[in-house]
Amino acid sequence: MSGAEKSVENHVFEADVARLLHMMVHSVYSDKDVFLRELISNAADACEKLRYEAIGRPELLSEDPSARITLTLDEENGRVVIEDNGIGMSRNDLVEALGTIARSGTRAFMDMVEAAKGKDGAQLIGQFGVGFYSAFMVADRVDVVSRLAGADEAWTWSSDGKGSYTVSQVDLADAPKRGTRVTLHLLEDARTYASRWTxxxxxxxxxxxxxxxxxxxxxxxxxxxxxxxxxxxWTRSKSEISKEEYADFYRGISGQYDEPALTVHFRAEGRHEYTALAFVPGSQPFDLFDPDRKGRMKLYVKRVFITDDADLLPRYLRFVRGLVDTADLPLNVSREMIQESPILAAIRKGLTSRVLTSIEKLADNEPETFATLWETFGSVLKEGIYEDYERRSQLLALARFRTTTSEEATRSLADYVKNMKEGQGAIYYLTGGSLAQLKASPQLEGFRARGIEVLLLSDPVDSFWVTSAPDFDGKSLKSITQGAAELADIKKLDGEESKPGDTPPTIANFLAFAKATLGDAVSDVRASDRLTESAVCLVAPEHGPDRQLEKILQGAGRLDSAAKPILEINPDHALVRSIADSGKDEDFRKDAVLLLLDQARVLDGDKPTDPRAFSDRLARIVERALKG
Known part of the structure; x- marks a missing residue:
């Protein structure tokens, strides 16, 4: 081996290599597991390059035509070996590819990749890109032995990644017959990477x-x-893949153990070519409501995993699991470039459309399956009505809602519009914290008396998307807790017609007294045509947020002060008439009015603003009643 020792060449990495290595190890890759992916990716590239070169030079394959990558573990000595039988590297290739980080990731390298893409059948990125240096996250020394296909000499490259490397010729007996062998001498805290399980x-x-x-x-x-x-x-035809194979793949890629509710598998061709395989889970993923609302679709380039952090679907489809595989991006593209890529934007648009179209088809062809899907993910899909203007109409048509007439089933807006009453000009809705609370709301009474269907919206997002959906099928959406109810022109189910303006003088005087008594606590006091059973309710002014959205914004600190509510009083309620007709003194009437306001607050899910004053007023009222 003395001859080999004499041929050892010592090299210093090009300027700034230490800084670039530091950036690579500590900034570009946050997950150490990525080193194996990068080295396997490099090995696969070398095999693909050999396959292409062998089209014109079949002798390069010699007696070993089948490409393979072999991982050899040495847990006892803390080593991992990644070997391929690809194109291999010459001495100059080693120096150029492994001695110069800058060139591997520069525009010149990217231009070379782009130029290679134009060749028929080429899937070339270059044997080693900047990802090779991720090996130094887990190894304190990396040895590379390579033999170029068809060459009669082999070379080794070795470095500790701290500023220099050596290159020397090795005996053919110590090198692969063709290809490259990378040996990682693992750091003490990385020796788990030599275990088979890991x-x-x-x-x-x-x-x-x-x-x-x-x-x-x-x-x-x-x-x-x-x-x-x-x-x-995903490269196979859909007709060749069984339901069980799809399900097994889904479980592997999603980490879940349920059955997919929907499978979307297609190949897009044209300006951008890519294959997508996406699944709608059968149950909610555990991270569905994470604050960052990130998706979990994986991006592959030429069947090599790149990232699971690419923005492949809008956030309201974050429950979808799967992957996209494209050849239109270079393998060593940075994560930042992926996010900004116009190619990725086009893929995102196409994938989003196909997923939503598939969900629509499911709704048409398998309504029971779709009903389960909507029950599981509807609250997330509705975020899209608020966020995705382009697809708002599509999502509105897809949405399903519980209503005052649907019992436990759900209905579409198209179903709602078909059953609108004569004279009804809007789609009415009520938002709140739970279905039970909504069904008990006094604001529903006038609508129920007329058989008018009301959407019961109990998801927090409902308070937001309704403000972004101005209409459906020409019908506006209107909160029944905001503005005037506009029910006077619609007959009640019992045939009784409303009599707007027919307010007895005693009630009119009481309304004026109540308004003067409450002062700035409310913006108005008026007779209600939406109440039939309750004495009072609160509604929001015509413009601005409705009652529920106002509460949400206040709770999140995004609304400094709420608008003064309107107190609506039922002029036909026995309690209201008794107070209005009573000859009691003014103090009693004031107490009664303030208690009516607190009653309205309680019915609205709030508390009296001054519990002590409420208690004192209630005690005085009861005491007077007992005295007769």
Missing amino acids: VERIVKEQSGHVPVPIDLVEKPGGEASRITDGSAL
């Missing part, structure tokens, strides 16, 4: 569908076992 998990999760089979050797000299076969489920 490596197999990472490979199946992140590299299970690279276009090259991967074998695993558990210890040096052991038998190789195949852990991935180099095929990708």
Whole structure:
């Protein structure tokens, strides 16, 4: 080996390499597991490049035509070896590819990739990109031995990643017959990466569908076992894939154990080509309501996993699990460039449309399955009505709601519009915290008396999307807790007609007295045509947020002061008539009016603003009643 020792070349990394290495290890990659993905990606690229070169030079494949990647573990000595039988590298390739971080990631490299894309059948990125250096996150030394296909010499590259590297020629007996062998000498706190369980998990999760089979050797000299076969489920025709295969793949990619409620598998062709395989889960993922509302779709480039943090679907479809595989992006594209890519924007638009269209078809063809899907994810899908102006009408048509007439079932807005009453000009809704609270709301009484259907909206997002949906099928949406009820022109179910303006003088005087008594506590006091059973209720002014949205905004600190509510009084209620007709003194009437306001607050889900004053007034009223 003395001749080999004499041929050792010492090199210093190009300027700023230490800083770039530091950035690579500590900034670009936050997850150390990624090193294995990157090295497998590089190995797969080398195999793909050989496949392309062998089209013109079939002798390069010699007696070993089948591409493969072999991972050999040495847990005892803390080593991991990643070997491929791809194109391999010459001495100059090693120096150029591994000695220069800057060139690997610069515009020149990207231009080369773009130029290569134009070649028929080419899937070339280059043997090593900047991802190779992620190996130094887990290793204190990396050795690379490579033999270029068709060459009669082999070379080794070695470095600790701290500023220099060596290159030397090695005996052919110590090198692969063709391709590259990367040996990682693991850091003490990274020795778990030499265990079969860890490596197999990472490979199946992140590299299970690279276009090259991967074998695993558990210890040096052991038998190789195949852990991935180099095929990708999503590249197969839908007619060739069974429901069970889809379900198994879904469970693997989602980490869930249920059955998918909907599978969307398609290949887009045209300006941008990509394959998508997406699943709507059968149950809610545990992170569905995480504050960041991030999706969990994976992005692959040429069957190599890139990231599960790409913005592939809008946030209101974050429950969808699956992947997109495209050849239109370079493998070593940065995460930042992915997010800003116009290619990704086009993919996002196409994927979103296909997912929503598939959900629409499910609603038409399998209403019971869709009903379960909506029950599970409807509250999230409704975020899109608020956020996605382009698809607002589509989402509104897709939405389902519980109403005052639907019992436990749900109904579409199209169903609602078909059953609107003669003279009804709006789609009425009521928002609140729970269905039970909504069904007990006094504001419903006048609508129920006329058989007018009201949407019961109990999801927090409901208070927001209704403000962004001005109409459906030409009908506006109107809160029954805001503004005038406009019910006078609609007959009651018992045939009794409303008599607007027919307010007895005693009631009119009482309304004026109540308004003067309450002063700034309310913006108005008026007779109600929406109350038939309760004495009072509160409603919001015509303009601004309705009662529920106002509460949500105040609770979130986004509304400094609420608008003064309107107190509506039922002029036909026995209690109201008794107070109005009573000859009691003014103090009694004031107490009665203030108690009516507190009663309205309680019916609205609030508390009296001054509990002590409320208690004192109630005691005085009861005491007077007992005295006769």
